[in-house]
Amino acid sequence: MFDNVKVRGLFSRVLNNQMEQKDESDIKECIKKVFGDGTVNPDPSMLHQFNNLVVEQADAIAKPKVTELFKLFADTDQEKPGTLKQLKIPKKNKAKFVWSASGSGVDLVRVEGRESITAVPQTLSTGFYYEPLDLVADTVVAFDKLVNDIADAKVRLYLDKIHELTASAVSSGKIPAKNVQTGSNLTIQKYSELASVLQRYGGRPVFIADSLLIDYFANQQGTDPKYVNLLSDKIKEELLTALNPSTIGRTTAVNLINPFTDETNTKVELPVNKGYMFAGGVSQKPFSVVEYGGLKQMTEQDIEDERVKMKITQSASLVLLFGEAIGIIEEQAAVSI
Numbered sequence: 001m002f003d004n005v006k007v008r009g010l011f012s013r014v015l016n017n018q019m020e021q022k023d024e025s026d027i028k029e030c031i032k033k034v035f036g037d038g039t040v041n042p043d044p045s046m047l048h049q050f051n052n053l054v055v056e057q058a059d060a061i062a063k064p065k066v067t068e069l070f071k072l073f074a075d076t077d078q079e080k081p082g083t084l085k086q087l088k089i090p091k092k093n094k095a096k097f098v099w100s101a102s103g104s105g106v107d108l109v110r111v112e113g114r115e116s117i118t119a120v121p122q123t124l125s126t127g128f129y130y131e132p133l134d135l136v137a138d139t140v141v142a143f144d145k146l147v148n149d150i151a152d153a154k155v156r157l158y159l160d161k162i163h164e165l166t167a168s169a170v171s172s173g174k175i176p177a178k179n180v181q182t183g184s185n186l187t188i189q190k191y192s193e194l195a196s197v198l199q200r201y202g203g204r205p206v207f208i209a210d211s212l213l214i215d216y217f218a219n220q221q222g223t224d225p226k227y228v229n230l231l232s233d234k235i236k237e238e239l240l241t242a243l244n245p246s247t248i249g250r251t252t253a254v255n256l257i258n259p260f261t262d263e264t265n266t267k268v269e270l271p272v273n274k275g276y277m278f279a280g281g282v283s284q285k286p287f288s289v290v291e292y293g294g295l296k297q298m299t300e301q302d303i304e305d306e307r308v309k310m311k312i313t314q315s316a317s318l319v320l321l322f323g324e325a326i327g328i329i330e331e332q333a334a335v336s337i
Contacts, residue, residue: 002049011057015147028139038136051299051310058150059295065155072206073278074287081293085119119290119317124157129307154295165320175323184333188220194277194327195251201279201325205251209275214253216335218245273335277327286325290317
């Protein structure tokens with residue numbers, strides 16, 4: 001078995017490009033100890049210990065990613081397992097319902113008249129696998145990819161639940177119909193109508209979407225008769241040269257990282273034609289994410305293809321508190337991968 005402290009330090013240095021003189025040979029030796037030369041199956045106990053340490057490193061990478069991604073529309077907190085967090089509801093907000101993610105769907109919890117609710121944890125889970133031979137053949141590169149892929153899987157775990165919560169809240173009317181713009185060839189006027197709804201909460205609305213959808217609306221500023229004559233030189237330069245335009249009308253646009261998931265560059269992780277707009281001036285963000293403990297894993301090896309399979313789980317509370325402070329735009333024709 002490994003010395004957890006020493007291996008934890010080794011993994012951290014490899015992932016943070018801080019390798020010392022013997023680290024490259026040490027991590028190769030570590031992989032060899034678990035997987036051999038690829039001709040024998042790993043010892044289950046050593047494989048489980050190795051995967052625990054890998055997931056621990058992935059969790060450390062994922063946590064700042066979650067905070068950075070969600071800071072515009074969610075309050076994020078961490079609690080120890082068994083210590084339930086109280087979410088305070090500002091009295092000026094008319095929160096009548098809370099939509100909560102659960103392992104099997106969405107539960108509705110009435111909160112009218114309360115000043116706080118309990119963030120009850122649910123177990124979120126996803127599957128993951130990797131090829132042992134990749135680690136044996138190209139240890140440092142494959143190890144870095146493995147850990148970062150697991151970190152990204154955790155981020156997707158939360159994003160998937162946010163999509164579920166939002167879709168359910170729209171269908172139930174908890175996100176008002178006026179906050180939703182769906183259709184083909186949507187114009188920047190429709191975009192601005194949604195921004196006008198959300199700016200009544202105060203602050204500058206923030207639009208979060210794939211770069212294709214951001215470009216779709218941002219470029220209309222240069223062709224729409226109402227906007228083209230109002231563009232400053234700064235905005236014109238941004239439209240011409242910026243990799244990610246950050247200004248659309250009276251809103252701030254934020255590009256959602258959405259990498260390709262296939263080798264032909266035809267599929268991505270998240271819809272490119274759907275974006276979210278959030279009020280910038282609310283005292284509490286529409287979503288709340290509370291993590292209870294860290295990322296966990298369960299390991300098995302497939303008897304057919306010998307891939308190492310993991311079930312990755314995270315205990316967390318993810319709730320939508322204020323649907324009226326969220327806007328949704330879905331362009332159904334003009335934007336696709």
